[in-house]
Amino acid sequence: MKKNHYLINGLLALTMSLSITQSYAKNNVSIGTILSTTGPAAFLGEDMKAGMEIAIEEINAAGGVNGAPVEWVFYDAESQTNKAVASTRRLLSQDKVDMIVGGGNMSGIAMAMVPLTTQAKVPFISTEGSLAIVSPVEERPWTFKSTVDDKQVFLRLKDYFDKKNIKKIALLHDTSGFGQAAAEELKALSDELGLEVIYEAFAPTDTDLTPQLTRIKNSDAQAVLCWTVTPAGVIFNKQATQLGLTDRTLIHSYGFVSQKYMELASDTAQNVLLVSVKFPVGNDLPDSDPQKAIIQSLTKKFEEKYHRKPNQYVAQTYDAIMLAHKALTNGQGEREKTRQALENIQNYHGVGGTFNFSKEHHSGLSKGDIVLIKWEDGQFRLADYQ
Amino acid sequence: MSSTIQIIISGLGTGSIYALIAVGFNIIFKSTGALNFAQGEWVMMGGILAAFCFGNFDLPVWQACILAGLAVALVGAITERVLIHPLLNHTPFAITLVTVGISLLTKSLVMLGLGKNPVGYPGISGQGFTSFWGASITLQTLWILGITFILMILTHLFFNHTRWGCAMRAAAANPGAAALVGIRHSRVVLGSFIIAAGVGGLAGTIITPVTLMSYDSGAMLGFKSFSAAMLGGLGSLVGAMAGGITLGLLESLVSGYVTSQFKDAVAFFVLLLVLVLRPQGLLGKAEVNKV
Numbered sequence: 001m002k003k004n005h006y007l008i009n010g011l012l013a014l015t016m017s018l019s020i021t022q023s024y025a026k027n028n029v030s031i032g033t034i035l036s037t038t039g040p041a042a043f044l045g046e047d048m049k050a051g052m053e054i055a056i057e058e059i060n061a062a063g064g065v066n067g068a069p070v071e072w073v074f075y076d077a078e079s080q081t082n083k084a085v086a087s088t089r090r091l092l093s094q095d096k097v098d099m100i101v102g103g104g105n106m107s108g109i110a111m112a113m114v115p116l117t118t119q120a121k122v123p124f125i126s127t128e129g130s131l132a133i134v135s136p137v138e139e140r141p142w143t144f145k146s147t148v149d150d151k152q153v154f155l156r157l158k159d160y161f162d163k164k165n166i167k168k169i170a171l172l173h174d175t176s177g178f179g180q181a182a183a184e185e186l187k188a189l190s191d192e193l194g195l196e197v198i199y200e201a202f203a204p205t206d207t208d209l210t211p212q213l214t215r216i217k218n219s220d221a222q223a224v225l226c227w228t229v230t231p232a233g234v235i236f237n238k239q240a241t242q243l244g245l246t247d248r249t250l251i252h253s254y255g256f257v258s259q260k261y262m263e264l265a266s267d268t269a270q271n272v273l274l275v276s277v278k279f280p281v282g283n284d285l286p287d288s289d290p291q292k293a294i295i296q297s298l299t300k301k302f303e304e305k306y307h308r309k310p311n312q313y314v315a316q317t318y319d320a321i322m323l324a325h326k327a328l329t330n331g332q333g334e335r336e337k338t339r340q341a342l343e344n345i346q347n348y349h350g351v352g353g354t355f356n357f358s359k360e361h362h363s364g365l366s367k368g369d370i371v372l373i374k375w376e377d378g379q380f381r382l383a384d385y386q
Numbered sequence: 387m388s389s390t391i392q393i394i395i396s397g398l399g400t401g402s403i404y405a406l407i408a409v410g411f412n413i414i415f416k417s418t419g420a421l422n423f424a425q426g427e428w429v430m431m432g433g434i435l436a437a438f439c440f441g442n443f444d445l446p447v448w449q450a451c452i453l454a455g456l457a458v459a460l461v462g463a464i465t466e467r468v469l470i471h472p473l474l475n476h477t478p479f480a481i482t483l484v485t486v487g488i489s490l491l492t493k494s495l496v497m498l499g500l501g502k503n504p505v506g507y508p509g510i511s512g513q514g515f516t517s518f519w520g521a522s523i524t525l526q527t528l529w530i531l532g533i534t535f536i537l538m539i540l541t542h543l544f545f546n547h548t549r550w551g552c553a554m555r556a557a558a559a560n561p562g563a564a565a566l567v568g569i570r571h572s573r574v575v576l577g578s579f580i581i582a583a584g585v586g587g588l589a590g591t592i593i594t595p596v597t598l599m600s601y602d603s604g605a606m607l608g609f610k611s612f613s614a615a616m617l618g619g620l621g622s623l624v625g626a627m628a629g630g631i632t633l634g635l636l637e638s639l640v641s642g643y644v645t646s647q648f649k650d651a652v653a654f655f656v657l658l659l660v661l662v663l664r665p666q667g668l669l670g671k672a673e674v675n676k677v
Contacts, residue, residue, distance in 0.1 A: 207597035210396035211642030
């Protein structure tokens with residue numbers, strides 16, 4: 001009888017010590033991040049990582065999540081889906097992170113990560129563009145994103161086209177996940193928007209877009225949208241100018257808003273508008289805009305730390321980490337509660353826009369957060385506000 | 387009409403880029419029998435080094451190009467001495483395998499040393515373009531066409547009409563017999579690496595104003611040009627020109643007239659077809675091996 005007592009006591013002690021270590025582990029909040037700081041998408045990766053660094057520093061300086069510092073685990077996806085998937089597994093099974101923020105800065109990579117995070121029931125905030133990452137929401141309850149949707153961008157562009165009386169457009173997209181997803185979205189949306197669209201494609205590594213542009217030139221498209229995040233977009237600028245397409249409205253996607261690209265395009269940069277979040281033109285916004293002050297403050301902080309200008313990629317990852325922080329704080333270490341906390345975020349003013357999530361909507365920004373900008377005298381200027 | 391010319395000119399421009407890089411493939415193939423997988427990386431290195439010289443030393447573009455070409459030739463020489471020369475056997479297969487490693491090494495070193503940003507600079511005669519029958523062409527594309535043509539002739543003269551060139555071909559055809567008549571195999575390999583790297587580097591410097599260049603552009607350029615060399619017939623210099631132009635024209639005609647969505651697929655399907663029907667390439671000589 002006595003022996004049994006010892007046994008039970010022993011078991012009790014064991015379970016207690018286990019539960020202690022478990023709750024101890026819970027105290028350490030960790031966020032896992034996968035971005036590509038090498039490979040074709042590397043260009044965005046560095047800035048996106050920097051945005052997260054600033055956010056994590058700010059959070060930890062202000063006391064972390066409910067008093068516990070946030071531990072940040074970072075892996076480079078090298079712009080390769082298989083590397084990102086391996087790192088995701090590692091984050092989920094070895095590092096046991098509470099949330100994953102950032103999906104390799106390529107939509108294709110983020111989409112490949114979703115099944116893993118969904119299965120593991122770990123909230124995932126993607127910092128990539130494509131709407132397909134978070135839809136259909138019923139199948140992807142654990143996935144959110146901090147970027148604008150192609151759909152919202154097209155709705156916003158439609159407003160602009162109406163102002164300019166443009167009815168027929170061409171979409172020149174690359175064959176990466178980013179470009180393909182936009183093409184699919186526009187195909188589904190064009191009837192509703194009342195736009196006639198011609199589709200042309202190119203590979204991200206292409207060095208010549210003349211054949212596609214010649215076809216567009218021979219069509220009666222009044223506006224040309226170029227959908228890519230790769231340097232091929234610079235070739236678009238140069239060759240569209242060379243072929244005399246400047247009499248049409250030329251617009252780059254939000255993926256191309258980069259100072260480096262504009263500098264590479266040199267004189268031809270001014271011929272092309274870009275559709276973007278408000279971040280790059282913070283100073284040009286009217287004072288009534290709720291974004292203006294926070295954009296200026298992050299810009300200042302970034303310039304002090306990195307001695308260069310931040311871009312909207314910094315903004316979207318900074319926002320993603322801040323959203324994660326908000327949800328982790330409200331979720332109190334429970335995953336389902338954290339997920340619901342993300343869904344309940346309303347009217348949150350981030351640097352990239354005003355976030356409104358809901359059960360049906362896991363992509364927080366809307367067309368009101370999007371503006372058209374242009375490159376002028378070495379900086380981005382506001383071209384069309386609302 | 388003008389758009390047909392535009393599309394053909396575009397194909398010629400892209401094709402001559404492929405041809406130019408394919409020449410480098412052929413130089414090493416002719417003198418060692420190996421396939422050089424580092425060729426694309428040398429092209430990339432040339433472009434990035436030229437951008438670096440142009441941006442940091444304030445050199446005129448043509449000087450930056452020549453300097454970068456010479457620098458890449460030097461890199462080719464060092465690579466050969468350090469990585470190929472110590473090999474115990476110089477079979478084409480062994481050299482081919484080492485070049486795979488060289489390509490990865492070159493790419494990583496450029497990334498670490500010169501950064502990840504894509505680069506570009508104005509062409510040799512500035513950013514301008516001119517027009518032919520309503521079709522427009524950048525001046526740099528004319529330079530590329532011309533330089534490709536000149537390099538092609540020079541390499542042809544070198545391999546067929548100079549002692550050095552003939553010796554290099556002899557060493558590839560029969561290393562044993564070549565050694566008996568006093569041709570030092572290791573010198574031949576060194577020579578071919580220097581020339582191929584120099585030509586590759588120079589190619590990179592003149593295409594960068596048109597295509598832009600970043601540390602990871604080498605693989606795709608190498609791959610396409612290797613296809614061009616295969617299409618024309620490996621080892622044949624005229625074949626490289628024909629293969630490159632064919633591939634470039636095919637790509638631009640398909641995307642201009644059929645569909646831009648499956649341009650690469652169609653181009654490579656034709657490549658497969660040619661290789662199945664004519665394995666030696668369009669202009670290659672069929673190889674007869676006696677067993």
